[in-house]
Amino acid sequence: MSKISVSTGKKTGELAMGKISKIKILGFPLYMLLPMAIIVGVIAAQGILLDNIIGALLFAIIFGGIVGWIGDNIPIWKDWCGGGMLFTSLAAGALYTFKLVPESVITTVSNFNGKMGFLDFYIVVLLTGSVLVVDRKLLIRAFAGFIPTILGGVVVSFGLAALVGTIVGVGPVEAILNTALPIIGGGNGAGVIPMSKIWGGITGKDPAIWYAPAFATIVIGNLMAVVGGALLDRLGKKYPNITGEGQLIRGHNQEAVSKGNEEIKVGMTEYASGLALALFMFVLAGFYADKFSIINHLGLGFTIHKYAFMVIFCGLLNVSNIVPAEIRAGSKGVQQFFVKHMSLPLMVTVGITLNLADFATVFSFQKIAISLAVVIGSIIGTIVVGRWFKFYPVEAAITAGLCMANGGGSGDVQVLGASHRMELMPFAQISSRIGGAIILVIASILFGLFAS
Template identity: 40%
Template structure:
């Protein structure tokens, strides 16, 4: 039987991709959602399949998904993709079209509604300590590295650890720089420029570490679970629960439900939380996670709709993820990364990521989590570039179904870092 590439045989894949590429270079590819998605799939599927076949890379670095991400970033760096279509892909992935947000919303909805209720409650209760364990571990190893390179502990924490562990760019580095300006009187740009550089380096290490942790889990099964849950003593999923069948129309209902949960999260974040606590912004995804978890815990979502949400999530995880990884690659500025690369910055960023892994993994183990899964979600998903970083890390770690926990790290964990930053900027600077 001939191998299929996302349902296509090799000649058909090449013909379709060549047509899209010719249209791109002649400037006739439509500059809308249809054209952007066609180009993203043509690039993504080819890079994915190549990445799955490269020895060592496919085993330890993250395989096809990571090559789709980094390969696209390289294509943009060397201007292989025409600038007008780089902008198109970026607009499809982020603003104004927002496929990335759509992807995350579907993963959060499906992964939370697919969880056993008892398991969900227990795992959420231990998750904040696991996040804090990662922050402490990152700070300890970061400070050790800083002392070696002549950076004071205060500067290490404020300029290296906080940006890396802050939940990404928009939810971390940007508000941290604004807090810095308000507290110190110095321009926010002076903090942000360095912070985003360190965060970019750490993000690459976090993605590679995700692939390595996945391999460690495969070689040491006691350190990981089924890649869908965190708890070591988790009840068997589906045991004693009624089985539900779905119809095609259920998928539409599940998608509308997930999108509505997100809009409700935005309403709470913008109209209730921000006016009450303007100094500590919390992303709508954090409130969405709480709302979906409550809905699951209270049992108010019909079983067929929960099953449909789970199946929609599975489709997005296995297929739309290729699209998103290309979009993330386009939005990764390798010029920024190259400019920040010094021996000191690289080693300190690496130590912070390792510290996050050790701290979150150990604390996670103490509260009943698997070491690898806790390290990936509570550790690496704090030490990356937020939503896009979460997708890249989970893709490399083959744990896309843990998106809800990853978003808790990026959003609620990022909020914790902003609180810590507000205190430390005033006391250490």
């Protein structure tokens, strides 16, 4: 019996070693990646990580690749809680919250995301690649029905927030003003910050009084939205008839980069063209938003973000049909590279300043209940209205619903990453930017009526 046991144990060990030897992360076998990770970790721990794009991207790629792989292989979590995407963002937040790396590393990685524009870079590549490959007629149909679908989610979110707020003793007005508005408002920079200024201007009080709890509220709302995206993805796998697997409208192939049956040959030149076009469209949209936009210069108390103008300009470029098919295919190729290989590093840069302690400030029963009602309402409302425009329920709920209820631009990346639908970024940006601007108008009306 002992011989059999030893033999079985030896074979089991050999099988386990065989499986481990086959593991590849970022394309590296473990015997290469682990020494690289240890060296980067030692350098980071000593606070001598290069304070530039090279140091930041290296840290984000190595940390994100390993932690993302772990998150994608944790039972239950990988299927129901966002997998490697959310796990990477939270793990990066843990580095900041528990001071596991020097402040210099946090600053370097955070600056790479913000001042150096990595988040912008990622989003503009996805926007251009996604919009240019959508069939022109389908694009017009989608955008025409998208704003009403967003508004459907907003109405139901506010309604459920008022109902649950009444039930838990907070009251319908406070539930809408202090929970629903922050969560649905388009994130921090384009949502809660200008909203707090509107509140301060109307009440005559310091905007920080409203801003501090509102910011904590969008943190928990964003987490719920990300988990909701993962759950909707899982639901779509169980019931395939309710999802287009990344396509918004029923009965249509969203991508159309080829002319007829002609095959398009895409090489390095086309990828370079696609990348250059994406960068140009972003610069053009920013220039227009700052210098020429009539809406942004009317003094309405809100402005339309350059991402929204970029989606519009890319849509016009698509409809005009002046971009050669091979360049559109190149744009799509660059987008696919970023989705596949830059998403986890982006999660590191997004999460590196996430203070997990912020969750504690909103962990009251009332706040959790109302926040959950807002997120669920965004799902229900967009599914109901989206059906009128033949939108798939899962895709409508994710883009027009959860991408209104998340943390803005970075939240869009997290939600779409957790739901494995990065190709829907243009619609997510319409929610966060144009939808967010609509919420600022609604907030100014509601604050004027009820804030004191």
